[in-house]
Structure formats: structure tokens, C-alpha cells
Amino acid sequence: RDLYGLDRWGNGYFDLNKEGEVTVKLRDQETGKEVPISLPKVIEGMTERGWAMPLNLRFRDLLDRRIEHLNGAFQKAIASAGYQGKYRGVYPIKVNQQQQVVEEISEFGKKFNYGLECGSKPELLAALAYQHNPDALIICNGYKDTEFIDLALRATQMGLHVILVLEMPSELPSIIDRSKALGIRPELGIRFRLSTKSEGHWADSGGDRSVFGLNTGQVIDTIDILKENDFLDTLKLFHFHQGSQLPNIRSIREAVSEASRVYVSLVQEGAPMGFLDLGGGLAVDYDGSSSSGPSSANYSLDEYAADLIETVQETCDQAQVAHPTIVTESGRAIVAYYSVLVFNILDVTTFHVPDAPESPSPDSHPMLLNIADVVARVSPQTLNECFNDSLFYRDKIRALFTLGTINLRDRALGEKLYWHIMTLIANHLREQDHIPEDLTQIDENLTDFYYANLSVFQSLPDAWAIGQLFPIMPLHRHHEEPTRPAIIADITCDCDGKIDKFIDRDSTRNHLPLHPFNPEEGKPYYLGAFLTGAYQETLGDLHNLLGDPNVVSVSIENGELSLTHEVEGDTVADVLTYVEYNPKDLEARFRRFAEASVKAGRITAAQRKETMQAFRETLNGYTYYED
Numbered sequence: 001r002d003l004y005g006l007d008r009w010g011n012g013y014f015d016l017n018k019e020g021e022v023t024v025k026l027r028d029q030e031t032g033k034e035v036p037i038s039l040p041k042v043i044e045g046m047t048e049r050g051w052a053m054p055l056n057l058r059f060r061d062l063l064d065r066r067i068e069h070l071n072g073a074f075q076k077a078i079a080s081a082g083y084q085g086k087y088r089g090v091y092p093i094k095v096n097q098q099q100q101v102v103e104e105i106s107e108f109g110k111k112f113n114y115g116l117e118c119g120s121k122p123e124l125l126a127a128l129a130y131q132h133n134p135d136a137l138i139i140c141n142g143y144k145d146t147e148f149i150d151l152a153l154r155a156t157q158m159g160l161h162v163i164l165v166l167e168m169p170s171e172l173p174s175i176i177d178r179s180k181a182l183g184i185r186p187e188l189g190i191r192f193r194l195s196t197k198s199e200g201h202w203a204d205s206g207g208d209r210s211v212f213g214l215n216t217g218q219v220i221d222t223i224d225i226l227k228e229n230d231f232l233d234t235l236k237l238f239h240f241h242q243g244s245q246l247p248n249i250r251s252i253r254e255a256v257s258e259a260s261r262v263y264v265s266l267v268q269e270g271a272p273m274g275f276l277d278l279g280g281g282l283a284v285d286y287d288g289s290s291s292s293g294p295s296s297a298n299y300s301l302d303e304y305a306a307d308l309i310e311t312v313q314e315t316c317d318q319a320q321v322a323h324p325t326i327v328t329e330s331g332r333a334i335v336a337y338y339s340v341l342v343f344n345i346l347d348v349t350t351f352h353v354p355d356a357p358e359s360p361s362p363d364s365h366p367m368l369l370n371i372a373d374v375v376a377r378v379s380p381q382t383l384n385e386c387f388n389d390s391l392f393y394r395d396k397i398r399a400l401f402t403l404g405t406i407n408l409r410d411r412a413l414g415e416k417l418y419w420h421i422m423t424l425i426a427n428h429l430r431e432q433d434h435i436p437e438d439l440t441q442i443d444e445n446l447t448d449f450y451y452a453n454l455s456v457f458q459s460l461p462d463a464w465a466i467g468q469l470f471p472i473m474p475l476h477r478h479h480e481e482p483t484r485p486a487i488i489a490d491i492t493c494d495c496d497g498k499i500d501k502f503i504d505r506d507s508t509r510n511h512l513p514l515h516p517f518n519p520e521e522g523k524p525y526y527l528g529a530f531l532t533g534a535y536q537e538t539l540g541d542l543h544n545l546l547g548d549p550n551v552v553s554v555s556i557e558n559g560e561l562s563l564t565h566e567v568e569g570d571t572v573a574d575v576l577t578y579v580e581y582n583p584k585d586l587e588a589r590f591r592r593f594a595e596a597s598v599k600a601g602r603i604t605a606a607q608r609k610e611t612m613q614a615f616r617e618t619l620n621g622y623t624y625y626e627d
């Protein structure tokens with residue numbers, strides 16, 4: 001478990017059982033008792049029901065627990081600091097827009113008056129359909145046209161607590177006009193462009209040159225316009241968002257400190273205010289390193305809440321301004337744990353040749369005989385020399401092949417001998433304390449490719465786009481030593497469709513230790529990519545037309561494993577439709593060709609029938625590899 005850092009990133013939700021399988025601890029929906037569920041057993045259950053890999057597992061209970069933890073942390077911090085305001089979290093729909101997520105957060109979050117944040121018209125509609133608690137907030141960020149503004153105002157009239165946050169100065173005249181036209185007073189917020197910049201992948205959301213929010217001059221102009229129009233009493237909220245996945249608590253504190261200063265200034269300008277919205281950014285420790293690296297966090301949830309409360313309190317007390325209700329828009333920290341992508345390995349390419357290949361016949365080309373001679377010379381004292389010699393002979397053999405001097409069979413034997421020598425050298429290097437510089441790459445070059453039934457572009461887009469790390473590990477066989485160093489290649493046939501950076505204790509490593517796998521043995525080998533609930537599902541794209549995977553919700557009811565809300569992944573027809581093909585037209589075109597093939601005598605009428613059936617089955621089938 002230490003090898004895969006399970007205890008460092010699992011947050012106590014994931015574990016191993018006696019059978020060496022990964023488990024998830026879920027609370028029984030009826031009794032509240034925690035029950036460990038084996039993920040391979042979930043896969044077994046889904047396979048019995050006819051669902052194929054890859055599969056997205058969703059855990060409603062982990063969503064609930066994250067909401068509880070976040071609210072608990074703020075309540076604790078508020079009580080221990082004697083803070084006079086409240087905490088009101090909102091969930092930013094963009095982080096995972098799935099209906100199940102928004103419904104569950106709205107329902108479970110009721111007891112905490114947990115709200116929603118929306119940044120577009122579709123997200124606003126989702127929020128209005130699911131969030132009817134007048135004590136919870138609906139924060140409207142994003143650029144707003146009059147349709148958006150009208151709907152938000154009408155929702156306010158119906159008693160919902162909607163706050164329209166100004167992203168740019170030009171929104172204000174429209175809001176004032178529509179408010180006067182409909183006779184509905186809005187509640188307004190201002191999004192501010194902080195000068196404090198953070199670190200991490202998404203740092204550009206903050207700082208002077210961030211594309212979002214108003215700068216100080218624009219804030220002052222806004223206040224003046226509000227005063228002129230007698231609308232200052234509608235200004236209730238001040239907001240900033242420094243970026244997602246902020247790994248360093250010190251820059252978070254600095255940003256909150258700057259924001260609190262602006263907040264008190266707005267109160268001093270005469271605005272009623274009352275809400276200070278500190279945005280998202282609460283990081284997830286994906287690599288379990290508890291560091292300020294981009295895939296981690298150098299703070300805990302409790303520390304985050306305590307630091308935010310303390311910083312706001314200090315500034316408000318100094319200025320003798322009432323403590324505001326603190327709002328945060330944590331997305332990633334709420335939903336990351338909710339999903340695990342499980343997938344099977346289809347095949348392996350190994351460069352590791354432990355057994356000596358056949359010897360070349362004595363009349364072979366001298367270069368082939370030379371490389372074969374190196375094998376016997378490999379010893380702890382000759383590693384550098386054998387490495388250089390074999391590399392030289394291998395390149396010569398390749399050049400001789402290109403010139404037509406040796407045949408493909410001899411070239412293949414030369415390369416087999418080369419990989420065997422590399423394997424022998426790597427075995428010796430493992431016993432040595434010092435590795436000569438030229439030889440440091442050998443292990444990496446001997447790493448196997450494990451071909452996984454998934455698309456990195458569809459299911460782990462951030463791993464491809466920005467090199468984000470996700471914990472990945474086998475879901476079973478943890479009693480066996482994982483002896484093969486591997487990188488994971490997906491089935492998109494794109495050289496970027498691979499994962500070759502994995503979490504490690506102190507940094508990253510360029511291979512994942514996996515168990516030997518031989519598809520001919522017929523036993524499946526399953527891996528899981530964890531903490532994939534935030535952003536991955538909807539950011540994913542249709543590269544190579546591999547579509548959405550199948551989905552199932554996993555829970556415990558009355559002590560029994562319950563698999564519900566199965567959602568069929570995209571069919572081949574679905575993905576073709578997305579790129580403007582018409583499946584009926586495709587079939588008709590192919591049928592015409594099949595008929596012509598019968599007429600031309602290339603196939604029989606019976607073969608045409610079989611071929612058309614295969615075409616239709618593929619059209620209606622899953623886009624991934626099926627057994």
C-alpha cells in the first residue's frame with residue numbers, strides 16, 4: 001500500500017482487504033455504519049449485469065462526507081475563533097455538472113444551507129431546478145446577458161437567494177435596467193481582480209493580469225454608479241477567485257488578507273455587504289506529498305478553514321466592521337473523491353528479456369556474432385563497456401539491414417540480444433550503490449507498456465493537457481509483488497495517449513510497478529485511477545471517437561451492496577452523431593456497397609447479411625474494446 005501511497009492520498013476512504021483488493025469505505029444509507037466494499041467485487045457485479053470496461057464508479061456517500069467535512073471544519077474554526085459571522089459554502093457546478101452530483105449536493109447539503117455557484121445559462125437552469133432552499137445561496141458568476149439577468153431576478157422574486165456577481169463593468173447598466181423594468185431589486189456582488197497571485201497549474205485566474213473581475217478603479221466606478229442610481233443598498237457580496245488547486249496556504253492567506261481589506265473598504269463606502277466570497281482553490285492532495293507541489297496541498301482542511309476565518313476576523317476587527325458570512329466555492333475538494341475510473345489491461349509490450357535468446361549461427365554476419373559475444377562478458381565490472389559495445393553493434397546491425405546486407409530475421413535476433421544485455425545490466429545495477437551516468441536511463445528504457453482499455457483524452461484529460469497527477473494502482477493482487485515497471489498506454493493510437501508520470505513519496509516517478517500480465521492466461525487485470533471526480537468527466541474529448549465510459553453509482557443499503565443509476569456510455573452511433581454523421585445514412589451507404597459486392601461476386605448474399613449484422617452491432621455497441 002505504501003508503494004502506491006494509498007494512505008497518503010486516500011483520506012481514509014480507500015483501503016486494502018485481506019484478499020489484497022482495494023476497498024472503498026462507504027456508510028450504509030440506512031444504518032450509517034461504515035462498510036468496506038471491494039472494488040473488484042463491484043466490477044464482478046457489473047460484469048454479471050453485462051457492463052463492459054472502462055467503468056466510472058461514483059460514490060454518493062463520499063460526496064456527502066466531503067460536504068460534512070468542509071462544513072464541520074468551518075464550524076469548528078468559527079467556534080474556536082469566536083467569529084461572529086457564519087459559513088455558507090456553494091458548490092461550483094462547472095467542476096462536475098452531472099445531474100446526480102447537483103441533485104445530491106442540493107439535497108444532502110440542505111442541513112448546511114449549502115448552495116450552488118453557476119457561471120452560464122445552462123448552469124443557472126440546473127441551479128434553479130435543484131436548489132430551492134431560501135437560506136442557501138445561488139451565486140451567479142460568468143458573463144450575463146439579459147436572458148440570464150431576467151431569470152435570476154425572477155428567481156429572487158420567488159424567494160431564492162440569488163446573487164448576481166459583476167464580472168465586468170458593462171454588466172451593471174443591464175442589471176439596473178432589467179431590475180427597473182421588472183420591478184425586482186437584485187442582490188449584487190462584485191468579483192475583484194486581486195493583485196496577489198498564487199502558484200500551481202491555475203494561477204492565472206488571479207493577479208493583476210487575470211482575465212476575470214474588476215480592478216480597483218472599476219470597483220470605485222461601480223460604487224459611484226450604484227450610488228447615482230440609488231442601488232448601493234443592493235451590493236451584498238465581494239468575491240475573488242485566485243485559481244483552482246492552490247497548493248500553498250501562505251498565498252491563500254495573502255489573497256484573503258487583500259480581499260478582506262477591500263471588503264471593509266466597501267462597507268466603509270456605505271454598501272450593506274454581509275458576504276465575503278473567497279472563491280475556490282481548496283486543493284486536493286492527489287499525490288499524497290502534503291507539499292506545495294502542483295498536485296498537492298501543504299495544508300489540511302481544518303487549517304484552511306481556521307486560516308480563512310482568522311484572517312478575515314483580524315482585518316474586520318481592526319476596521320471595526322461586522323464579521324461577514326464567509327462563502328467559499330470549493331469544487332475540487334468536494335467532488336474529487338466521488339469518482340474512480342476502473343479499467344482493464346488488454347496487453348503488454350515488454351523490453352525485458354531475462355532468458356538468453358538463441359545464439360546466431362557461426363556463419364552469421366560478424367556484427368551479429370559480436371553482439372552475441374557481449375552477453376557472456378556482462379559482469380559488475382564491465383557494465384559500461386558492455387552497454388557501449390552492445391549499443392554500437394545494434395546500430396551497426398540496423399544500418400546493415402537498411403543497406404540490404406542482413407535480413408529482417410537477423411536484425412530481430414540482434415535486437416533481442418541487445419535487450420537481453422540491457423536486462424542483464426539492469427539486474428546488476430540494482431545491486432550497486434552508484435550508477436554510472438550513462439546507465440541511468442536503462443531502467444526507464446526497460447519499462448513495459450501496459451495497454452489499457454481507456455482513452456486518456458476522454459477520461460483523464462488533465463493528465464494529458466497539464467500533466468496533472470492522479471493516483472493509479474492495481475485493484476487486486478496486492479499479496480503479490482508487482483515486479484514489472486510499467487507505463488500505461490491507452491487505446492487511442494496517439495503517442496500522447498499515455499501516462500508516464502506517477503505519484504511517489506517525495507516526487508514523481510516515470511513508471512508504475514505492476515503485476516506481470518499475460519492476456520493468454522485469460523485472467524483480467526484491473527487498475528483504478530482515483531480522485532477523478534473533478535473536471536475530468538466533462539472536460540474529456542472525443543479523440544479517436546472514444547466516447548463516455550459506462551457509469552454506475554455504488555452504495556450500501558441495509559448492509560447490501562447496491563449498484564444503481566447505471567448510465568450507458570456512448571455507443572459508436574452516439575459519437576458518430578456528435579461529429580455530424582447520420583448512423584442511418586452510414587448504414588445505407590455501406591449496404592449499397594455490400595449489395596454491389598454481391599453483384600460483383602466478391603461476397604455471397606449470406607455473407608452480405610452477416611456483414612450488415614456486424615456493422616449494425618458495432619454501430620450500437622460500446623466504443624471501447626469489448627471481449
Ligand code: PLP
Pocket residue numbers: 092095117141241243244245246279280281282329330331332333534
Ligand atoms: N469558483 C470559480 C469562479 C471558478 O472559476 C472555479 C474553478 O476554477 C471554482 C470556483 C472552483 O475551484 P476549485 O475546484 O479549485 O475549488
